[in-house]
Amino acid sequence: MERLLQSIQIGVNDKLYIKDPQSTTLGKRIVEESILLIHEIGFEAFTFKKLGVKIKSNESSIYRYFENKHKMLLYLTSWYWSWLEYKLVFSTNSMKDASEKLKTALAIVTQPTEVDSNISHINEVFLTHIVINEYSKSYLTKEVDTNNKEGYFVIYKRLVDRLSTMIKEVDTSYPYSSSLASTVLEGSLHQYFLKDHFPSLTDCHEKGDPTNYFTELVFNSLNKKLNG
Amino acid sequence: MERLLQSIQIGVNDKLYIKDPQSTTLGKRIVEESILLIHEIGFEAFTFKKLGVKIKSNESSIYRYFENKHKMLLYLTSWYWSWLEYKLVFSTNSMKDASEKLKTALAIVTQPTEVDSNISHINEVFLTHIVINEYSKSYLTKEVDTNNKEGYFVIYKRLVDRLSTMIKEVDTSYPYSSSLASTVLEGSLHQYFLKDHFPSLTDCHEKGDPTNYFTELVFNSLNKKLNG
DNA sequence: TAAATATAATAGTATTACTATCATAACTTG
């Protein structure tokens, strides 16, 4: 799978950048180092000026790639969801049994990202951390609806839809497949956050816990039980 | 219940303010109008200067009540969770059957806030909207751990704990009571957000849907079923 | 080699998120 992923272009909405950062060395460095810097100091404290210093380039050069840091966050998180979507599709598309398929899908979206799969200059471990800590900020804004109309969230929406479809394939009669799918995706990020900062609010302390918790949650909600 | 609530002091951590806004007319106006303004323009665009203009007072006077707008958000959201906690406690403490109790609790925490119960100068409908749209921002920061140590999230944590305890009272063997409780609280806010901005990602379009969805989700996870 | 393009350097602006100081208004207590 790693080899397959290496040859694939992770595609994000081209309105998210002014100039495609994948197209130049500087662009790649901007993306690469922005992940490290946001991870390090957090999105609030992150500025293009600081990034410029870090990459020994100029603030104004970064502005030629991204309109502002919010669009950059949308770019990075879209990249992440696109990457997850590929992992999901490759792992499940050959599967026939709907329950096994859903089980695999749930594992993909709830497992921790532990190794940098070296697709590119992008550090997926740090990026996952950014998604956990900052993704909500990308849509909890007054501009959500316009941003949504411009297609900035299509990849995430498609991912929820894929999960929702897999849920329906296990139990057609279940009326909350979209809610359950969105709960799993959002909830999984939340459980990882709680594990690090509010351990008393979660039971997911060990590696496989989020996957087990959400797998049980989903299959207990559906008529056709796993392995049953 | 409304009468009971009227006589109760909603208590928030006193480190969240410099001077207790409940203690003066100006303080109450600051809180009252901040809710309207944050609701109107969003937390990012909200500033003490703008609030000063709105309440025909001075920026510097507001700084005498709150250190900064982040602490103000923590104050407002703490107030909200405290209010919800009282509603939860009053509605459930006389109940004996664990399942019925949990069912009632889930209804309280997932129901939409539709009427301003007129406890005070605080508009609970708008405040609920603020919690849905801004609460995550209060903890998704680099300062979470220090803020947490200072007790800024105690009320929320106590609420999750109450829910978690009620879950355990229905099914002692369930190993994810804290995760389930935190999923319900966070997930409920998320479903309301999706309903307004990403309707395709949720099935909760009608009034009672979030309550039904989460009630089913919880009871299907537990051994002792509702009405069974 | 000239032209085109990308990047770097510098300067400048409005706004934000404050702090500090001083004046005045309002309330409190002797």
Place this chain on the structure above:
DNA sequence: CAAGTTATGATAGTAATACTATTATATTTA
């Protein structure tokens, strides 16, 4: 009711942010 205390208001000032604009200098390409 006067004097003191405290609350509020007005103004000014600062460093940082989030940009825009301009010009200079590399680097690439035709």
